[in-house]
Amino acid sequence: MDTEIIVHPDRHGLSRYRKLSYPARYGRYHEVRFAGHTCHLNLGGEIRFVQGSGPDWPHPMEWLKRSLGNDWIYYSVRGYDDTFDRIGEYYLPCFSYPGNSLLGSIDFSQPPLQRAMRLPGSLAAAADRLLREHTVESRAAEVLTAIAAATPAHLQARARRLQRILRARIPVLPPDCRHVDYDVIPVMISEGCLYNCGFCRVKTTAGFRVRSPADIRQQIDALAEYFGADLANYNALFLGQNDALAAGSATICRAAEYGYRRLGQERSLIRGPVVLLFGSVDSFLALTEADLARLAGLPQRVFINIGLESFHGPSLARLAKPVHPGRVRDAFARMLAVNRAWPDLEVTCNCLLDETLPAGHIESMATVIADTLPHHYPRGTLYLSPVAGTGEPTLLLRQFKKIQSLRRIDTLLYLLQRL
Numbered sequence: 180m181d182t183e184i185i186v187h188p189d190r191h192g193l194s195r196y197r198k199l200s201y202p203a204r205y206g207r208y209h210e211v212r213f214a215g216h217t218c219h220l221n222l223g224g225e226i227r228f229v230q231g232s233g234p235d236w237p238h239p240m241e242w243l244k245r246s247l248g249n250d251w252i253y254y255s256v257r258g259y260d261d262t263f264d265r266i267g268e269y270y271l272p273c274f275s276y277p278g279n280s281l282l283g284s285i286d287f288s289q290p291p292l293q294r295a296m297r298l299p300g301s302l303a304a305a306a307d308r309l310l311r312e313h314t315v316e317s318r319a320a321e322v323l324t325a326i327a328a329a330t331p332a333h334l335q336a337r338a339r340r341l342q343r344i345l346r347a348r349i350p351v352l353p354p355d356c357r358h359v360d361y362d363v364i365p366v367m368i369s370e371g372c373l374y375n376c377g378f379c380r381v382k383t384t385a386g387f388r389v390r391s392p393a394d395i396r397q398q399i400d401a402l403a404e405y406f407g408a409d410l411a412n413y414n415a416l417f418l419g420q421n422d423a424l425a426a427g428s429a430t431i432c433r434a435a436e437y438g439y440r441r442l443g444q445e446r447s448l449i450r451g452p453v454v455l456l457f458g459s460v461d462s463f464l465a466l467t468e469a470d471l472a473r474l475a476g477l478p479q480r481v482f483i484n485i486g487l488e489s490f491h492g493p494s495l496a497r498l499a500k501p502v503h504p505g506r507v508r509d510a511f512a513r514m515l516a517v518n519r520a521w522p523d524l525e526v527t528c529n530c531l532l533d534e535t536l537p538a539g540h541i542e543s544m545a546t547v548i549a550d551t552l553p554h555h556y557p558r559g560t561l562y563l564s565p566v567a568g569t570g571e572p573t574l575l576l577r578q579f580k581k582i583q584s585l586r587r588i589d590t591l592l593y594l595l596q597r598l
């Protein structure tokens with residue numbers, strides 16, 4: 180293997196997230212050429228992106244990304260001409276863990292991907308050797324020292340440390356995180372959710388609990404230290420967990436405002452600070468106009484994603500989701516009203532695709548959408564999400580097309596992504 184390392188420290192990427200059909204990097208990063216790969220590293224010297232240049236790399240426009248949770252995600256352009264129409268992005272993220280994608284995945288066992296995923300080890304060793312055997316110019320030496328420390332064990336330990344700071348795992352992120360390529364700083368302001376629905380695979384099963392102000396502050400202080408110089412590359416906070424909206428606007432705003440200052444969102448190299456969170460039918464309907472005004476007054480743009488699942492009583496009963504269908508319809512109508520009235524808030528919602536639900540699930544969804552929206556309305560998105568690991572993709576994609584073809588609200592597939 181060619182073990183020469185070429186380091187380009189402190190490259191500058193784009194300063195605003197954009198929907199692009201070619202590889203792009205954001206913020207400030209180090210670029211390293213090593214063993215037939217181009218690696219993009221965060222400012223702590225940890226690999227974030229890898230692109231192979233050899234003839235067996237699946238596609239010259241595709242790359243691997245390593246998440247904060249130390250998962251590999253492959254960004255694919257091939258074979259999915261209608262990817263943008265289905266997920267609102269030009270690249271299809273393929274996960275190295277089980278997911279709910281209807282659009283296929285990639286074989287992570289193929290040699291070029293296996294080689295790329297082993298790069299943290301070989302790159303760290305090569306950087307260590309280079310530093311010991313040669314004199315290196317000072318900034319490159321600093322970067323190489325960080326790379327040498329970013330061994331696979333170190334990366335795994337960093338992922339575990341993040342969980343210790345949060346005292347939780349993030350089993351799923353809101354679909355709106357796609358607008359920042361899922362590069363969010365997570366802060367747990369609550370745990371669990373109000374319903375513990377029978378069908379759900381991402382619930383905690385414990386009851387809903389709001390974290391104390393001191394706990395939230397401690398997390399944010401620890402996160403500032405954890406991200407270090409790389410804070411400059413984040414413009415997004417995710418307030419967890421599965422129904423953070425139920426924590427109330429005072430808790431949300433306190434966390435968002437403290438995070439904005441302490442995590443440097445005001446100085447981020449990526450413009451347009453955002454806060455993202457999940458809500459539920461009841462936590463959303465409980466918001467008063469004063470709550471909405473408080474949320475809209477935050478320095479960040481706020482994205483709230485509401486889990487509706489179904490407008491159909493028998494289907495909600497089958498899903499063991501303890502919500503009346505009338506409340507689900509009310510939440511959908513209120514989502515539209517909030518999106519019309521508050522330009523700095525964007526509310527989106529999720530419903531399920533499922534061929535095994537009682538007849539009427541998809542039909543009632545189509546009826547509610549058509550009755551509530553006489554024309555296409557451009558704000559807010561309806562995300563449709565198959566339950567992970569169930570259903571025949573062709574049938575579920577037919578259900579998706581049926582709802583999307585109403586053309587009343589942007590309708591996309593929700594690919595469950597963890598942190």
Ligand code: SF4
Pocket residue numbers: 371372373374375376377379380381382421459486500
């Ligand atoms: S679907 Fe949402 S509300 Fe229901 S259990 Fe899962 S996370 Fe909780």
